[in-house]
Amino acid sequence: MNTYDAAYARLSPGTVLIDACVNWAFDNHLDFDFGAGGQSYKQFWSKGVAYATESLHLAHTQWGLAGYRLSQGALWARERVAWLRERAGDTGAGKPAESSTAG
Incomplete structure (x- = not known):
């Protein structure tokens, strides 16, 4: 439904x-x-009016710092995987795009 x-x-x-x-x-x-x-x-x-902003992240504890670094690492990894897939011609749908080279 x-x-x-x-x-x-x-x-x-x-x-x-x-x-x-x-x-x-x-x-x-x-x-x-x-x-x-x-x-x-x-x-x-x-209505399309926008302005640039920046954020400041403060880690008050070692655990907070570890969590922040972990989240930034995960973000970097997702961006890197997307970039690699784009470069390789991967559609992201579970299989690479068709290749023109015979194997």
Whole structure:
């Protein structure tokens, strides 16, 4: 049973909630900050107006530092695998793209 209908996407709970929050902020003469990130819903609300941001991550403990380094290593690995797949012509769908060389 399909419970999603694209015709009603503008009425999804997340969209309705964001709409209510943004309208409340504007009605009360406040700014609404969506934070960092390039998600499409942010571009819709900002009408394409954006500014560069940077984040500073502080590790208060050795465990925090280890966790941060682990997450950065995982991010680097995902990006590297994507780059290698692109370079090798892999579609990412479980098998490499067809090769023109006979083997």
